[in-house]
Amino acid sequence: MTPRLPLRLFVLLGMTALLSACASVSQRLPTPIVSDESRASVVLLALNQQELEVDKPNVGNGGGGLIGALIEVAAESYMDKNRQKAIAPIRDALVDFRAEPLLVEAVRSNLPVNLVRPDAEIRILRSAKALEDARVSLEGSNTLLLYYRYAFDAEFRAIYVRMDAHFGDVGLLRDSKGRAKAKYKSTKQKTGKIVEMVYQSQFPLSDPSNSYTPNIARWMKDGGKPISDALSAAIIEANALAGRDLRSPLAFDSNGGKASYILYGYPTAMKLKAVRIETSGERVLFSSGTLLAWTARHGVQ
Amino acid sequence: MASSSQRIASLLATVLALAACSSAPVRIGNDAVDEIALAANAPRAACVRLGDFSDHRPVEELGTLGYREFAYQDYSGWLRRQLAARMGKDSPDAAPLQVELLRAYMETNRSTLTFTVVLRSQLGDAPPTVHRGSDTRVNWFNSDSELGNFIERASAAAIKHLMVTHQVGCSART
Numbered sequence: 001m002t003p004r005l006p007l008r009l010f011v012l013l014g015m016t017a018l019l020s021a022c023a024s025v026s027q028r029l030p031t032p033i034v035s036d037e038s039r040a041s042v043v044l045l046a047l048n049q050q051e052l053e054v055d056k057p058n059v060g061n062g063g064g065g066l067i068g069a070l071i072e073v074a075a076e077s078y079m080d081k082n083r084q085k086a087i088a089p090i091r092d093a094l095v096d097f098r099a100e101p102l103l104v105e106a107v108r109s110n111l112p113v114n115l116v117r118p119d120a121e122i123r124i125l126r127s128a129k130a131l132e133d134a135r136v137s138l139e140g141s142n143t144l145l146l147y148y149r150y151a152f153d154a155e156f157r158a159i160y161v162r163m164d165a166h167f168g169d170v171g172l173l174r175d176s177k178g179r180a181k182a183k184y185k186s187t188k189q190k191t192g193k194i195v196e197m198v199y200q201s202q203f204p205l206s207d208p209s210n211s212y213t214p215n216i217a218r219w220m221k222d223g224g225k226p227i228s229d230a231l232s233a234a235i236i237e238a239n240a241l242a243g244r245d246l247r248s249p250l251a252f253d254s255n256g257g258k259a260s261y262i263l264y265g266y267p268t269a270m271k272l273k274a275v276r277i278e279t280s281g282e283r284v285l286f287s288s289g290t291l292l293a294w295t296a297r298h299g300v301q
Numbered sequence: 302m303a304s305s306s307q308r309i310a311s312l313l314a315t316v317l318a319l320a321a322c323s324s325a326p327v328r329i330g331n332d333a334v335d336e337i338a339l340a341a342n343a344p345r346a347a348c349v350r351l352g353d354f355s356d357h358r359p360v361e362e363l364g365t366l367g368y369r370e371f372a373y374q375d376y377s378g379w380l381r382r383q384l385a386a387r388m389g390k391d392s393p394d395a396a397p398l399q400v401e402l403l404r405a406y407m408e409t410n411r412s413t414l415t416f417t418v419v420l421r422s423q424l425g426d427a428p429p430t431v432h433r434g435s436d437t438r439v440n441w442f443n444s445d446s447e448l449g450n451f452i453e454r455a456s457a458a459a460i461k462h463l464m465v466t467h468q469v470g471c472s473a474r475t
Binding site for chain 1: 359360362364365367368369370403404406408410411412413415417419421431433435437438439
């Protein structure tokens with residue numbers, strides 16, 4: 001076999017370049033109007049992980065050119081190996097923790113029943129191909145599509161659950177060559193047809209270290225109980241937030257006082273200015289564009 | 302701002318995506334893993350024999366790379382044979398060791414691939430032990446033989462951990 005340069009490497013570096021060149025804050029679109037009869041009878045739950053993950057380190061700039069790209073790959077491989085090694089004892093401690101049934105239960109108990117039938121089928125899809133086939137078969141019916149990720153950030157400063165939620169006519173069409181294409185691509189086309197939101201619940205350590213080793217030691221106290229506690233709470237909190245906001249969009253003054261928040265998650269943690277919506281005990285709900293996220297009060301800068 | 306290496310990578314991504322957009326599932330066979338080399342290098346635990354071996358994986362498929370699904374139907378059987386070959390087979394003194402296969406999956410990252418195998422063993426009433434093997438490297442070819450190498454190395458690491466754990470137990474009993 002002729003050696004081939006790694007496809008995914010270039011796809012993902014390419015995506016990084018595109019994302020960094022096209023950063024913009026998207027605005028919330030109106031939720032499609034749905035009659036009782038046209039409520040979704042299927043929830044597609046895209047879940048492509050079997051254990052708690054750790055985000056990939058930000059390797060920075062390798063220096064430019066093809067050599068630079070290869071340097072970035074080498075650095076990423078080295079740093080990723082370190083993180084895989086670091087998360088192993090955490091995964092061992094959680095080997096009997098079943099996130100998936102908890103996720104399904106949380107989805108079921110927080111369904112926005114104005115948009116989704118209470119007896120809707122919840123279908124778990126574990127690959128891009130399975131998801132594509134499922135979306136092609138929707139034939140115009142309203143559907144709730146949820147992409148899940150639960151992970152630590154690259155420095156183990158926070159654990160988070162992220163849900164990308166799409167509701168409406170999220171089906172795909174196949175062209176004459178069998179390729180699947182989105183029915184609606186532009187904001188104008190999606191308006192009134194699809195609403196897309198991101199819901200997140202994150203539990204950051206207070207005063208985390210910049211080095212992951214001491215952060216892991218804090219998470220691993222009591223045999224890793226802080227991790228299972230935070231993960232369970234994040235799953236429930238993110239789903240409750242999604243259910244609540246999809247039932248009735250949370251109202252807030254988007255021009256209200258903004259504060260600086262750290263949003264943890266793939267591809268990297270980022271600091272952003274966002275509007276505080278509400279507080280509940282030690283938790284703070286903030287929003288930016290189509291993102292709604294719960295964090296700890298000590299996570300506000 | 303995208304670096305020049307990112308821009309080159311982006312361009313190559315487009316070209317390579319067009320060249321390799323197969324979505325046919327990949328079936329890994331026993332020929333993708335080198336059973337003989339693995340057997341020659343692994344430690345043994347002769348004072349135990351393989352008791353119940355159960356497959357408790359939540360998902361049998363190994364995972365996906367892009368749109369390509371990878372499956373190795375005989376993975377459980379292959380692993381069982383690997384374990385049995387390293388334990389005391391016919392010795393009446395060998396204690397039965399219960400082994401569970403909990404996970405076998407690949408995790409794809411930006412440029413690297415990690416394959417992970419998780420086993421759990423229990424000898425009699427002793428507390429169970431988790432044995433984890435993983436292998437993280439740059440994934441160059443996306444081929445079944447390359448994935449076979451990932452499976453082999455990760456499995457070897459988990460098996461080694463299990464054998465070393467029970468070798469220590471053997472020494473303590475003699």
